[in-house]
Amino acid sequence: MQVFGATTIMLRVYSAKLTVYRSPTVLENVYNRWFKVNVIHDVGASNVKVYIDGVQRYDGSGAGGNNHYFKFGVHAEDGAFHRVESRWRQIRVLRKN
Structure with missing residues (x-):
């Protein structure tokens, strides 16, 4: 998943491990299971927090910009498996005014 707007954050899965973009730091092992992801993007503070199953796993800087979308x-890259799958449910995007 990504929050675009100068690519504020990108969560990626490789070898069943969830990471932030190209970081080697593993947030969670996510193979073959449902998990809950919450992302809080504070545009004014240029901060992003990621929670996995209710536990904060990441706190980092945003990339600026005024126009963002989810x-x-x-997205397969060179060397990807011949079958990839992503399932999502109960997606909500909330905005604090």
């Missing part, structure tokens, strides 16, 4: 799905 995106999720599967």
Whole structure:
């Protein structure tokens, strides 16, 4: 999943491990199980927090910008398996005014 707007954050899964973009730091092992992801993007403070199953796993800087949008799905790269799958449910995007 990504929050675009100068790519504020990107969560990626490789070898069943969830990471932030190209970071080697593993947030969670996510193979073959449902898990809950909450992302809090504070645009004014240029901060992003990621929670996995209610536990904060990441706190980092945003990338600035004033126009952001949310995106999720599967994006294969060279060397990807012939079958990749991503399932999502109960997606909500909330905005604090």
